[in-house]
Amino acid sequence: MAPTDTGAPTPARQSEFAPAKINLTLHVTGRRADGYHLLDSLVVFADLGDRVAVAPDTGLSLTVTGPMAGGVPTGPDNLVLRAARLAGVTGAAITLDKHLPAAAGIGGGSSDAAATLRVLRDRLGVAMPAPLALGADVPVCLAARTARMRGIGENVEPVSGLPPLPAVLVNPGVSVATPDVFRRLSRRDGSAMDDIPAFADARACADWLRGQRNDLEAPARALAPGIGTVLTALGDSGAALVRMSGSGATCFGLFTDTATARQAAGQIAAANPGWWVRSTILGAAHHDPADQPIEL
Ligand SMILES: C[C@](O)(CO)[C@H](O)COP(=O)(O)OP(=O)(O)OC[C@H]1O[C@@H](n2ccc(N)nc2=O)[C@H](O)[C@@H]1O
Ligand SMILES: Nc1ncnc2c1ncn2[C@@H]1O[C@H](COP(=O)(O)OP(=O)(O)OP(=O)(O)O)[C@@H](O)[C@H]1O
Numbered sequence: 244m245a246p247t248d249t250g251a252p253t254p255a256r257q258s259e260f261a262p263a264k265i266n267l268t269l270h271v272t273g274r275r276a277d278g279y280h281l282l283d284s285l286v287v288f289a290d291l292g293d294r295v296a297v298a299p300d301t302g303l304s305l306t307v308t309g310p311m312a313g314g315v316p317t318g319p320d321n322l323v324l325r326a327a328r329l330a331g332v333t334g335a336a337i338t339l340d341k342h343l344p345a346a347a348g349i350g351g352g353s354s355d356a357a358a359t360l361r362v363l364r365d366r367l368g369v370a371m372p373a374p375l376a377l378g379a380d381v382p383v384c385l386a387a388r389t390a391r392m393r394g395i396g397e398n399v400e401p402v403s404g405l406p407p408l409p410a411v412l413v414n415p416g417v418s419v420a421t422p423d424v425f426r427r428l429s430r431r432d433g434s435a436m437d438d439i440p441a442f443a444d445a446r447a448c449a450d451w452l453r454g455q456r457n458d459l460e461a462p463a464r465a466l467a468p469g470i471g472t473v474l475t476a477l478g479d480s481g482a483a484l485v486r487m488s489g490s491g492a493t494c495f496g497l498f499t500d501t502a503t504a505r506q507a508a509g510q511i512a513a514a515n516p517g518w519w520v521r522s523t524i525l526g527a528a529h530h531d532p533a534d535q536p537i538e539l
Contacts, residue, residue: 261358264350348489357384404441427462463491480507
């Protein structure tokens, strides 16, 4: 691994938080000749996520731990190892502590890849490769702050003026493959998202979001009808707005206060023991004191 820019000794083990990514909106506005879709999405990050730790070593290795480690690839396909290889790293022992469900529309793998690149760049002085090569969600996950994402994901513009949003995330345990969802779109030329105003509070934000869309919600629901059940449960729990994130199957409910969000999460979890249910705050930048501020 390269030494730090300052010439200081390379610290033994460095870690970064990989927060869950939530698409508050996801408008599909076109399609490129190569098949990738043009998007317009308001992206926020949660105060829950995975953690990537990197220690210098002679070879490149990955250990996956944590409550959601099951089913996550541990070999060269893991986005953490792909990120390290893309950055030219050949000697690092990486640990991925997995708390987010995989293939769930909340960018687990993309956020892990971005956290790997951040720890290599910010803590270990490794040059940053072009992140889009790892996936369309990786540039926004590298920023890890509220942003409007356009193009196929490469155009990331920071957004301020969003209040912290108390929320509940629910995944019914169904994984949905992103390409299958895009393939099922009935139209690919939707309108762009409206300009984003400043919001007085979470309710004002939820009211505005109601006029925007996730165009992947209908095709994902057709593939995984359980998504509809989750949206109904969130709506019944008193959420001010319910929507699916990304290509699903995770859905979110926005609440006007944290206590109500926590109560709703408890009720939904108790009634549906097989579901992954978490209350969180969206859009409040990083909640991890160990992290450095990220410049775009
Ligand atoms: C749905 C979102 O999560 C919204 O944030 C992202 O657009 C998907 O990001 P991602 O998982 O990092 O996506 P990638 O790994 O780059 O692409 C997976 C597949 O999704 C489709 N895909 C993805 C992004 C995009 N703008 N257009 C697409 O059509 C393509 O079929 C692609 O083969
Ligand atoms: N570190 C990782 N964590 C989770 N999945 C990974 C990881 N690395 C590779 N994968 C593979 O990537 C696939 C997609 O997982 P990921 O969690 O990134 O999906 P997603 O949440 O739908 O992403 P997005 O919101 O970016 O579409 C999984 O099926 C898994 O096989």
